Amino acid sequence: MKAIIFSIFASIILFSCASQGAIRGEEYFAIGMAYYDLGNYDEAQRWLNRARQSDRTLMASEYNLGRIAYETGNFAEAAEHFERVLSRDPENLMALRAAAFSRIRNFDFEMAEIHYNRIMSLLPDSTEDGFNYALVLFGLGRFEETETLIKSLPDYQNDNPAVLLLLARSQHAMGKVEAIDSFARWESLVDPPSAQGLFEYGLALESAGFYARALELFDLSLNNLERDGPLLNRPTIQFNIARLLLIADPENPQGIRELQNAITNGFSNNEAIEAFLLDERLSSDHRDEIRRLLDS
Secondary structure, eight states: OHHHHHHHHHHHHHHHHHHTTOOOHHHHHHHHHHHHHHTOHHHHHHHHHHHTTSTTTHHHHHHHHHHHHHHTTOHHHHHHHHHHHHHHOTTOHHHHHHHHHHHHHTTOHHHHHHHHHHHHHHOTTOHHHHHHHHHHHHHTTOHHHHHHHHHTSHHHHTTOHHHHHHHHHHHHHTTOTHHHHHHHHHHHHOSSOOHHHHHHHHHHHHHTTOHHHHHHHHHHHHHTHHHHOTTSOHHHHHHHHHHHHHHHOTTOTHHHHHHHHHHHTTOOOHHHHHHHHTOTTSOHHHHHHHHHHHHO
16 A cells, blocks of 8 residues: 555656656655665666766765665675765765675675775774674685784673684684684573584584584584574584594494485585595595495
């Protein structure tokens, strides 16, 4: 009903403006934003593109076209709209943040870093922007810089779970044993912890040789999997449980059973399997048995 009423209202506006011989950018913009509020993004885009032709509504139209592109998952297009705003107004913080986060969502970390460098020069004490900048550095594989930046954030001292998890991930990527403490602090602050985080915690424990505790974390990860969403899947966890059992407890037949379950359930990461077969800690009997499983 709201959409029908608005369509009639828009027609009245257009007829009135046309009868005066001038349809101004403000009217186009108002109609576009009204359609935006109704969630009708196609119509909103149509009118905002018209409003963009007027200098008075150009910047606002460009920004809101970026919002529409972002909300519909077109992150590269969204960034381009926000960056056109920045070309005219380089210190527009709303557009800077929107462009930077759109670049993150599109995995354009190099462009995101350029924006966050600018943001941090304008707002050096911003915890939220600092955390997002750390995400960009992590995405670029610059783990030491990620760790340094995180430890400079006020929320690091306040035990923010998201900050601690990113810290743990950067430390684990560098092979630092401190990752275990960071993961433990993160786990103590969230209830329930995510399956992905628990799985990575288990990998860090395994790297440090704490095999029994790592298996506990992999099992917890399986238990939390359905609630956590699509970032992780059951066969991947089962494969890592099997790999750990076959290395840490080779006499336990559960290792081969878990591997068979992983393969049956669709585990198909050939690179991970080949790397495991080359692991010197794997017995020759188990290596032969794994090859037989793969062949069958």
